[in-house]
Amino acid sequence: DIQMTQSPSSLSASVGDRVTITCRASQSITNSLNWYQQKPGKDPKLLIYAASSLQSGVPSRFSGSGSGTDFTLTISSLQPEDVASYYCQQSYSIPTFGQGTRLEIK
């Protein structure tokens, strides 16, 4: 299986900050990388698919980039409602998720 490693595992930032979460695959996955947001007690929500495509209805402050093995999720200006855990997921082969990044407001 392809292993997905996210960093950091947790993150605290201030409202308005630019926030970056990274995801590394154990082998090349081309652009087969998705990002999900999960708020406490809720089901996951698709944010970004195919590495950089913004899912309909997702605020434009969210963006994704990368290809091959290294990927990034960026929140351009952190908002209070962005407090959540974020997961990357590869779809190049049998799906696997990263371990998650917990984002808090400082």
Add this chain to the structure above:
Amino acid sequence: EVHLVESGGGLVRPGGSLRLSCAASGFTFSDHYMEWVRQAPRKGLEWVGRVRNKAKSYTTDYGASVKGRFSISRDDSKNSLYLQMNSLRTEDTAVYYCARGADSGSYFDYWGQGILVTVSS
């Protein structure tokens, strides 16, 4: 509007069986791959498996931790997805989500609210 609603969860003894269902509405169910994903308490997401659509002969794939014990099926006439779980272990305790696969399962664009399965003696 797309809706996915899981049911059938609960408490089961180790070694026991349980069948989860997922009722879908608001889209052409038969066109889509359907997925199961689980989340153990205070842990991350784990893909359980998928069933493809009729065009792909309803073929299935499973994660390594459930292969041989879990079985996924669907009934397109009822817009329903199923997860048959046998030989359950304590480590199968989790919230189980059904999700719609988009673009031949390349990503999961809609999720149910999840259903808790607890395996304990």
